[in-house]
Amino acid sequence: MASSSSVQQAREILGKRLREIRQDSGLTARQLASRAGWHESKCSRIENGRTAPSDDDLRMYTRHCGATGQTADLIATARNIDGAYVEWRRMERSGLRRAQESVLPLWERTLRFRAYSSWLIPGPFQTRGYITALLRSIRDRRAVPDDLEAAVQVRVDKQRLLHDGRRRFAVVLEESTLRHRIGGPETMAGQLGHLLSLASLPNVSLGVIPLSADRSALWPVEDFWIFDEGQVNVELVSAFLTITQPHEVGTYGRTFSALADLAVHGAPARALIASAIASYA
Structure with missing residues (x-):
């Protein structure tokens, strides 16, 4: 599906938010990827808006970063982006x-x-x-x-x-x-x-x-x-x-x-x- 600049910008904003959550936890992107069982480049792709995170990806982020209180809001934000276009x-x-x-x-x-x-x-x-x-x-x-x-x-x-x-x-x-x-x-x-x-x-x-x-x-x-x-x-x-x-x-x-x-x-x-x-x- 084609993408618009607004949708891409929204994904980048979500990625920035995830990066801040990870950084606040003290984890590097490589450490989070290892704990989640991901390829080491996956965190970078999500945090830079190149890959749209799934619900499970967001649960992994918040669980390993000690931010499960933000899970529901992050999932709602990501779903809204996916449905925007x-x-x-x-x-x-x-x-x-x-x-x-x-x-x-x-x-x-x-x-x-x-x-x-x-x-x-x-x-x-x-x-x-x-x-x-x-x-x-x-x-x-x-x-x-x-x-x-x-x-x-x-x-x-x-x-x-x-x-x-x-x-x-x-x-x-x-x-x-x-x-x-x-x-x-x-x-x-x-x-x-x-x-x-x-x-x-x-x-x-x-x-x-x-x-x-x-x-x-x-x-x-x-x-x-x-x-x-x-x-x-x-x-x-x-x-x-x-x-x-x-x-x-x-x-x-x-x-x-x-x-x-x-x-x-x-x-x-x-x-x-x-x-x-x-x-x-």
Whole structure:
């Protein structure tokens, strides 16, 4: 399975933590490997993030280093890293509906949503026509089982959360997302009109970064969602990335704030959307 830089970084952080546990115990890497019955290079590979430790590896570390109180937390951390990077082909092997449904528990328990997009209108803000055109393209490109209508309905049903007053949505779009054509001109005009209406909801903040904005300090980045303060989801070309490391979540939070500062809101944002609608006439 392919790896991402974030996953690799998480493995290196875990390895550093294990190295500190070993050093605190007074053992050398060679001594720990000998006691655990490992090849002498195994400790180095794990501590440098080149090898993902198994549950048994972590039990060995903590037992021989006198740190069994940390075993459960280390195992949970390692399992989270292993599950962070999920290839689309695995998630969609039974069709697109399952991929849509997989995020529902997370959405149900989240109260504060922050989203940035440089490619597409974000899911909860999409019309049925836009969703259908988008998922049809994904179905055809990835050659997944055809459950298009069911997948579309799951995404449409999820949009009820927008109208739950307990939840807040802050969205920042690059102006280019208004111009990337998904479906025909009629679909796009309808989508952007829908976006205008949603921007008037009291629990929705919509910002658009103009093409004319000075990007010297911060250029467009990958699309991402931040769920409360605990998780970030990133859609990559080949995979779905889940980030829960607090320092990484914080980095995305700060990046979102910086992108929001570049955006225009209110009447100027609506003017950019209206201009894009006019281009589809």
